[in-house]
Amino acid sequence: MIVNKDKIRFGITDILTVAVSLLYLLGIRLWFPVCEPMESGFMSCHWAGEALKAVSVVLLTLSVAHAAIADEKIKIGMDISLCGVYAFVFCIPGRIISLCKMAEMSCRSHSQFWTIIFMIALMVIVIADIVLYMTSSSNEKHSRVPADKGEKR
DSSP states (O other), X not given: OOSOTTTOOOOHHHHHHHHHHXXXXXXXXXXXXXXXXXXTBOOHHHHXXXXXXXXXXXXXXXXXXXXXXXXXHHHHHHHHHHHHHHHHHHHTBTTTBOOOSSTTSHIIIIIIHHHHHHHHXXXXXXXXXXXXXXXXXXXXXXXXXXXXXXXXO
């Protein structure tokens, strides 16, 4: 067995990260997709939408993997790398891939707005997770009594 079920601990941040990632995946596909194609073909925002759809699957996969891992040091490393991924996704609509020029278009008014909101929320959750793990590990270090304390040499 790859994962020891006795060591799996789902914290509130794990549950929130998976839930927000799942909501983003559903949202970019159903609730706040980019603009529909025009008769003349695809606009540039179509490709931003395709990138966001693909990366939303990656975000959910990484969130589930993070929740399934028991080692705190690995989780902290994943949290740090996820911050970079969230910053990258934050930049996709309108920065890396251009969107429609009109502010009223769905890609600007809905997709870009909700992508920013979701990525900020995920970033806050992951930073909170890092802080929780760092404070819990530092509390454990300070609360341990060294094995040789009390022994005279």
